Amino acid sequence: MVEWSDAEHSAISEVWGKLHIDEIGPQALGRLLIVYPWTQRYFGSFGDLSSAAAILGNPKVSSHGKVVLGALDKAVKNLENIKATYSNLSQLHCDKLNVDPDNFRLLADCLTIVVGIKLGASFSPQVQCTWQKLMAVVAAALSSRYF
Secondary structure, three states, X not given: XXXXXXXXXXXXXXXXXHOOHHHHHHHHHHHHHHHOHHHHHHHHHXXXXXXXXXXXXXXXXXXXXXXXXXXXXXXXXXXXXXXXXXXXXXXXXXXXXXXXOHHHHHHHHXXXXXXHHHHHHHOOHHHHHHHHHHHHHXXXXXXXXXX
């Protein structure tokens, strides 16, 4: 079980309050597919992923990025029980989609970069540390059914 301080709760809420799912989700997923092109194998039905421009302009990438951030909203609202919150999603990615669980960490890293770009100086080292703790907990929860 992860323990969150009051300052961490506050930092996560503050960061989340500044983000827009429709903007950040597509950017983070697009960055993942561009920087780590082998992750594209999980998105074969998305159509053209042949270039950065194609990925960033792909409506299916955009749509799924919004879904991913919508799922992250559940973690933000359930910080005390993220593992249970993501139990079914972990099962889906493990058993049906066969996603390599390390990709959750890669997406978390991409999301952290996108958030840092969006928030600039307000994404201080202390805030980033808390955000990365959240991302690590989310990635672990999504990987929980694999082991």
